[in-house]
Every structure is written in structure tokens, then in C-alpha cells.
Amino acid sequence: MAKELGKSVLKGENITKVFGYGKTRTEAVKQVNFDFHEGEVISIVGESGSGKTTIARMILGLIGITEGTLLFNGQPRDISNGRKKKEYWKNIQAVFQDPFSSFNIFNKIDDLLLDCINMTGGKHKSDKEKFDMMTEACSFVNLKYAELTNKYPFELSGGQMQRLMIARVFLLKPKILIADEPTSMVDACSRATILDMLLKLRDEINMTIIFITHDIGLAYYVSDSVYIMEHGKFVESGPAEDVIIHPQAAYTKRLISDVPKIYGEWDLSTV
Amino acid sequence: MKHQLKQAFSSSKFVLGFVLFSIMLLLAIFYPIFSPFDPMEMVGSIFYPPGTYVSVSDTVQATYNGFNIDPSEAHLKAALSPENREKMKNWLVRFGGVNEADIDIEDTVALVDLWDAHYSSDNPQEGLLSSEKKSYSRLDKSLAKAKTGIKTALYTENSDGEMEESLIISDRDYVRVNDVANTVTLPLGADNFGADMLTKLTNSIRVSLQIGLVAGLIATLIGLTIGLLAGFLGGLVDNILTFLTNIFTVIPSFVILILIANSVGQAGRGPFVVAMIIGVTAWPWTARSVRSQVISLRNRDHVNLSKLSGHSLPHIILNDILPYVASYVVMALILQVSSGILAEAQLSMLGLGPSTTTTTTLGMMMNWAQQYTAHLSGAWWAFIPVILSVAIISFSLNLMNTGLDQIFNPQLRED
Numbered sequence: 001m002a003k004e005l006g007k008s009v010l011k012g013e014n015i016t017k018v019f020g021y022g023k024t025r026t027e028a029v030k031q032v033n034f035d036f037h038e039g040e041v042i043s044i045v046g047e048s049g050s051g052k053t054t055i056a057r058m059i060l061g062l063i064g065i066t067e068g069t070l071l072f073n074g075q076p077r078d079i080s081n082g083r084k085k086k087e088y089w090k091n092i093q094a095v096f097q098d099p100f101s102s103f104n105i106f107n108k109i110d111d112l113l114l115d116c117i118n119m120t121g122g123k124h125k126s127d128k129e130k131f132d133m134m135t136e137a138c139s140f141v142n143l144k145y146a147e148l149t150n151k152y153p154f155e156l157s158g159g160q161m162q163r164l165m166i167a168r169v170f171l172l173k174p175k176i177l178i179a180d181e182p183t184s185m186v187d188a189c190s191r192a193t194i195l196d197m198l199l200k201l202r203d204e205i206n207m208t209i210i211f212i213t214h215d216i217g218l219a220y221y222v223s224d225s226v227y228i229m230e231h232g233k234f235v236e237s238g239p240a241e242d243v244i245i246h247p248q249a250a251y252t253k254r255l256i257s258d259v260p261k262i263y264g265e266w267d268l269s270t271v
Numbered sequence: 272m273k274h275q276l277k278q279a280f281s282s283s284k285f286v287l288g289f290v291l292f293s294i295m296l297l298l299a300i301f302y303p304i305f306s307p308f309d310p311m312e313m314v315g316s317i318f319y320p321p322g323t324y325v326s327v328s329d330t331v332q333a334t335y336n337g338f339n340i341d342p343s344e345a346h347l348k349a350a351l352s353p354e355n356r357e358k359m360k361n362w363l364v365r366f367g368g369v370n371e372a373d374i375d376i377e378d379t380v381a382l383v384d385l386w387d388a389h390y391s392s393d394n395p396q397e398g399l400l401s402s403e404k405k406s407y408s409r410l411d412k413s414l415a416k417a418k419t420g421i422k423t424a425l426y427t428e429n430s431d432g433e434m435e436e437s438l439i440i441s442d443r444d445y446v447r448v449n450d451v452a453n454t455v456t457l458p459l460g461a462d463n464f465g466a467d468m469l470t471k472l473t474n475s476i477r478v479s480l481q482i483g484l485v486a487g488l489i490a491t492l493i494g495l496t497i498g499l500l501a502g503f504l505g506g507l508v509d510n511i512l513t514f515l516t517n518i519f520t521v522i523p524s525f526v527i528l529i530l531i532a533n534s535v536g537q538a539g540r541g542p543f544v545v546a547m548i549i550g551v552t553a554w555p556w557t558a559r560s561v562r563s564q565v566i567s568l569r570n571r572d573h574v575n576l577s578k579l580s581g582h583s584l585p586h587i588i589l590n591d592i593l594p595y596v597a598s599y600v601v602m603a604l605i606l607q608v609s610s611g612i613l614a615e616a617q618l619s620m621l622g623l624g625p626s627t628t629t630t631t632t633l634g635m636m637m638n639w640a641q642q643y644t645a646h647l648s649g650a651w652w653a654f655i656p657v658i659l660s661v662a663i664i665s666f667s668l669n670l671m672n673t674g675l676d677q678i679f680n681p682q683l684r685e686d
């Protein structure tokens with residue numbers, strides 16, 4: 001999987017996030033550094049509560065950064081007002097962990113897709129063109145627009161919802177996609193489909209994917225580089241092969257050794 | 272929305288509450304329209320009990336079909352208390368020379384006959400104080416009165432311009448109600464102003480419902496806005512708004528209510544002003560609960576996704592937050608309407624309700640019933656139906672709220 005790295009799109013320097021103050025103060029992310037490149041698939045791996053989602057939200061600009069600088073395309077990111085935020089979000093999008101809470105259940109599926117078309121400057125397009133775009137996006141994720149139109153999100157399955165989320169990204173064509181455990185709530189079969197679709201999309205529009213997971217095996221399967229996260233810190237990072245085949249940090253070793261343990265339980269002779 | 276409405280009507284509690292409320296509402300809207308009286312019109316006498324009211328002036332014009340009943344025995348019976356009978360017996364034995372065994376104090380006619388035969392105020396009555404003598408003489412007079420009754424002479428002006436006695440009416444005279452030209456049916460009697468209770472009650476229900484609705488809408492609107500902003504924006508805005516809400520919560524709202532109602536003054540307090548006063552003091556708990564709901568929604572991914580789709584703050588609040596709290600807000604509104612009606616009743620009981628001479632409210636009716644001591648004169652119809660109406664309205668609204676609660680929070684549903 002090793003390949004030439006593109007230019008840097010996102011670079012974090014000493015990024016820190018503190019929630020609360022006084023007794024409730026928690027340092028969710030502590031002084032992390034990272035450098036993500038164009039067209040690269042990056043995995044952030046860590047246990048529950050290690051701060052993965054917090055990093056994702058900071059990168060997305062959904063929550064503020066307590067300390068540190070984030071460089072976007074080599075420039076310090078500026079999202080100080082609504083217009084700049086909107087501009088930034090044309091470049092960076094997300095697929096969230098729980099498909100059931102990612103949708104506004106009061107809006108039809110059409111509204112969701114139309115929002116994406118409007119956001120990328122397709123407001124003036126004719127209904128026919130919009131219809132074609134939505135149909136194309138749906139067929140990219142193996143869904144039929146004709147079957148979805150005028151439906152509400154709760155009428156879909158979890159897997160279908162996540163695929164629709166990818167269709168949304170397909171329409172928006174952002175530079176960076178953050179996928180926060182997009183497959184943790186769907187069955188194994190849908191999981192493979194969704195991952196394949198994400199990778200296909202990456203190939204098509206040369207998108208950077210930041211893939212957040214607690215499954216180090218999955219990270220190895222999809223990513224070019226891996227960041228291992230423990231208690232708000234990156235304990236190890238580098239190309240996927242290096243980190244997973246030759247782990248240095250004790251925490252990484254433990255994560256890797258946890259994987260075969262699951263199968264080991266079936267081996268009665270080791271008990 | 273249609274779906275939720277259908278769901279609401281599948282709850283028996285909601286349906287029962289809805290039916291009760293609709294009955295009260297329909298009664299309040301239609302009865303005053305079809306009632307022959309104005310709610311403030313004096314049609315009967317003060318605290319006239321439920322039934323047919325016949326006014327004295329109408330009676331006079333009716334023909335007297337002379338009932339030949341001698342009512343004097345009944346009147347004498349009523350006029351003579353057991354103590355008086357005992358007193359009469361004592362006198363007859365001591366001064367009238369009657370044998371004690373010949374006196375039966377239960378036999379009113381015989382007793383009075385004996386009395387008439389023997390009593391005379393000229394009797395020396397030795398041994399009696401002058402005050403006791405006087406009390407016997409008074410008893411004698413009241414007996415004479417009870418025997419004859421009170422007669423009223425009616426004079427009318429004749430063609431020569433002279434007053435002429437046209438009719439003598441005794442308080443023992445009777446007329447047939449059918450012969451009286453104007454009779455008035457008062458299903459719930461008359462109140463302290465002699466107005467028809469049922470017309471007045473239904474009219475009051477209508478006004479009270481209006482006050483409750485306006486107060487509830489105002490309270491819900493303020494509470495919803497503050498709750499949405501505080502919950503969604505967080506940070507400093509949240510701190511300020513929560514502080515404000517807490518201030519209103521710790522100061523008992525009823526005290527604020529009384530203070531505002533007092534400072535507005537008697538003249539300025541129309542029903543609408545009272546509704547507003549109630550509304551602006553009742554919002555804190557709506558604000559609190561909306562805020563906590565919004566906080567739990569704020570971090571939901573669909574809100575994040577909406578932000579990523581470039582939606583503005585008002586758009587997110589209206590489209591991604593409000594629909595999720597809407598069902599809750601409807602339930603809060605129902606409770607606010609109910610407590611608005613109760614608050615009006617409480618305020619009016621304290622004399623701080625609407626000051627108006629053109630309309631009435633349930634609270635004002637209770638206040639009047641209390642001021643005119645209806646409970647002491649046994650005029651239950653002047654306050655029991657009012658209390659029942661308040662209770663039924665508030666019960667039906669609470670029932671609807673509980674029904675909705677079971678639908679929107681299914682874990683409460685027990686089946």
C-alpha cells in the first residue's frame with residue numbers, strides 16, 4: 001500500500017483539548033501532532049474514551065481547539081465567522097458513528113441530498129439535473145433513488161443509512177473525509193461494502209480519508225498510515241506496515257495482541 | 272405530525288381528557304349564545320336556588336285562584352319553639368289557674384286556645400320581673416301575628432288621578448305558577464347578583480379558557496425561546512439565561528404574580544392583561560426543561576451534520592432542534608394552560624383578578640360567592656359548579672398531558 005505521499009492538507013501542531021474546569025476538568029486530547037496528506041487514508045486507532053471523536057470534532061471545526069495550531073493546506077485554518085466555516089466545510093466532511101442519530105428524522109431523504117447539491121453551488125440547476133445527480137450518487141452506493149425518494153430516514157436500515165451518508169459525501173466531493181467508526185453499528189457484510197465504497201470514492205476524487213476505529217486489524221486493512229492513540233496522546237504513528245508489523249509502543253503491542261485473543265478463546269488447549 | 276395525532280388518539284387517557292375538555296369547550300362556546308339571558312343580567316333574586324323563579328311583581332298581576340287552605344296551624348307551629356311552649360305552659364299553670372295535666376305542649380292548637388282564653392297582660396303576674404312580663408307580652412303579640420299573617424295593600428292610580436286600593440295580598444296567599452305570565456327557569460339558580468348561574472358559568476368558562484390559553488401560549492413561547500437559546504448556544508448565553516431562569520424559579524412565582532397584578536392597578540387589569548401577567552411569570556419551568564432537552568440534542572450527530580451542510584444557526588434551531596422538542600412543548604403548553612386557569616382563579620380569589628364589569632371569569636365567580644358568603648347561606652349552587660368546572664378543565668388537560676406523555680415516552684407505558 002505504500003505510495004508517494006501527496007502534499008500536506010492537514011497539519012496539527014500541539015493540539016490540545018480541555019473540557020470543563022475545576023473539578024470537572026478533563027484533558028481529552030493532549031499535545032498531539034499529525035500531518036495528513038492528499039489522497040492518503042489515515043487511521044486513528046484507540047480504545048473507547050481515548051479522545052478520537054474529540055480530535056475529529058476539532059478537525060471538523062465543530063468544537064474549538066483549546067491550544068495548538070491546525071494548518072489547512074499549509075495555512076492556519078480560519079473559521080472565525082459563518083461564511084468562512086461554510087467555505088471550510090466544502091472541503092471537509094464527515095460520516096458519523098451512529099447512522100440512527102445522524103439523520104434528522106423529520107426531513108425526507110431528498111432534502112438531505114438536495115442540501116448537498118445546493119451547498120456545492122448547484123442551487124440554480126434544473127430539477128432534471130438535480131434528479132440525475134441524486135440518482136448517480138445513490139447508484140454509487142448501490143441504492144436506488146427511485147425507491148428512496150419521499151422516504152424518511154427511519155424507513156431505512158442502518159447499513160442503507162450509512163451508504164446514504166456516503167452518497168452525500170459523493171455529492172459534496174470534499175478534499176477530506178473524516179469517518180468516525182462508520183461501520184461499528186452495522187453488520188459485518190455491510191461493513192465490507194461500506195469500507196469498499198469509501199476507498200472507491202477516495203480513488204475517484206483523490207480524497208484524504210481520516211478513518212477512526214478501535215479495530216487495529218481494520219486499520220491495517222484500509223490505511224496508508226496509522227496513529228495509535230492512548231489517553232488523549234498519540235503514542236505511535238507511521239506507515240501502516242511499520243506500526244502494525246513492528247510495533248514499538250507497549251500500548252500498540254497490547255492492541256495487536258488483543259486481536260488474536262478473541263480467536264484464542266476458542267482454543268481450549270491454551271486455557 | 273398526522274402520525275403523531277393518530278397515535279395520540281390511541282391513548283385512552285388522552286381521548287378521555289380530550290372528550291371532557293371538548294364538552295366544556297362546546298358548553299362554553301354555545302350555551303351563552305343560546306341562553307335567553309345575558310351573563311350579567313339580573314333575572315332572579317339573590318342566591319335563588321335552582322328551579323323556576325317567579326318574581327313578586329309578576330305574581331301580583333296573576334289571578335288568585337284562592338287556595339282554601341287555612342295555613343294558620345302550620346304558621347303557629349312554626350312560630351312556636353319548644354322553649355316558648357314550655358314558657359306558655361309555665362305561665363298558664365302559675366297565673367292562669369290551669370291544671371298542669373290539662374296542658375299538652377305538643378298540641379299547638381289546644382295550647383294556643385288555652386293561652387288565648389287565659390292570658391292577659393293585665394294579670395298582676397306576681398313574682399315575675401318586669402322583663403319577664405314583657406317577654407310574655409311579646410310572645411302574645413307574635414302569636415297574634417302568626418295567626419293573621421302580614422297583609423300588603425296594593426294601590427294603583429285610577430282614572431281620576433287618585434290612589435285606589437286595588438288589591439290586598441296576604442303572605443298566606445297563593446298563586447299557581449302556571450298563571451304567572453313571566454317565569455324564569457334557572458337550572459343552576461341565581462348568583463349574588465341574581466344572574467342566571469348557568470349562563471354566567473359557561474361564559475366564565477369561556478373567558479377563563481381564553482385567559483389560560485393566552486397565559487399558556489405566552490409562558491410556552493418565552494420558555495421555549497429561552498430554553499432553546501440557552502441549551503443550544505451554551506457558554507455565556509446559557510449562564511446568563513440560566514441565572515435569569517433560576518431567579519424566577521427561586522422567587523415564588525405567585526408572589527411575583529401578586530406584585531405585578533397589584534402594581535398594574537385595578538383599572539388596568541383586563542382579562543388579557545391578567546393572562547399576560549400569568550404568562551410572564553410561568554415560563555421558568557418550561558425554559559428549564561426545554562433547555563435540558565436541547566442540551567442532549569445539541570451534540571447529536573444530525574445537528575453536527577446540519578452544521579457541516581452549511582446551515583445557519585436559526586435554520587438549525589428551527590429544523591434540527593425544534594421538531595425534536597415539539598411534542599414535549601405541546602405537552603408543556605397543555606400544562607401551562609391548565610396552570611394558567613388555576614392561577615387566574617387564585618388571583619381572583621385574592622381580589623387581584625381581572626377588574627371588569629362586562630365579563631366574568633371562574634375565579635371572579637368564586638370570589639363573589641365568597642364575598643357574599645354563599646357558603647354560609649347554603650347557596651351551594653353559587654360555588655360548587657364553579658369549583659367543579661375548574662376541576663374538570665384542569666383534570667381533562669392533565670389527562671391529555673399524561674396520555675401524550677405515555678405516547679412520547681414509551682417506557683412509561685404499562686401494558
Ligand SMILES: Nc1ncnc2c1ncn2[C@@H]1O[C@H](COP(=O)(O)OP(=O)(O)OP(=O)(O)O)[C@@H](O)[C@H]1O
Pocket residue numbers: 019020026027028046047048049050051052053054055214
Ligand atoms: N463535550 C464533552 N464534555 C466533557 N468531556 C467530554 C466531552 N466530549 C468528550 N469528553 C471526554 O473526552 C474523552 C474522550 O472522548 P471521545 O469521545 O473523544 O472518546 P473516543 O475515543 O471517541 O471514544 P469512543 O471510542 O467510545 O467513541 C472522554 O473521557 C470523554 O468523557
Ligand SMILES: [Mg+2]
Pocket residue numbers: 052053054097180
Ligand atoms: Mg467516538
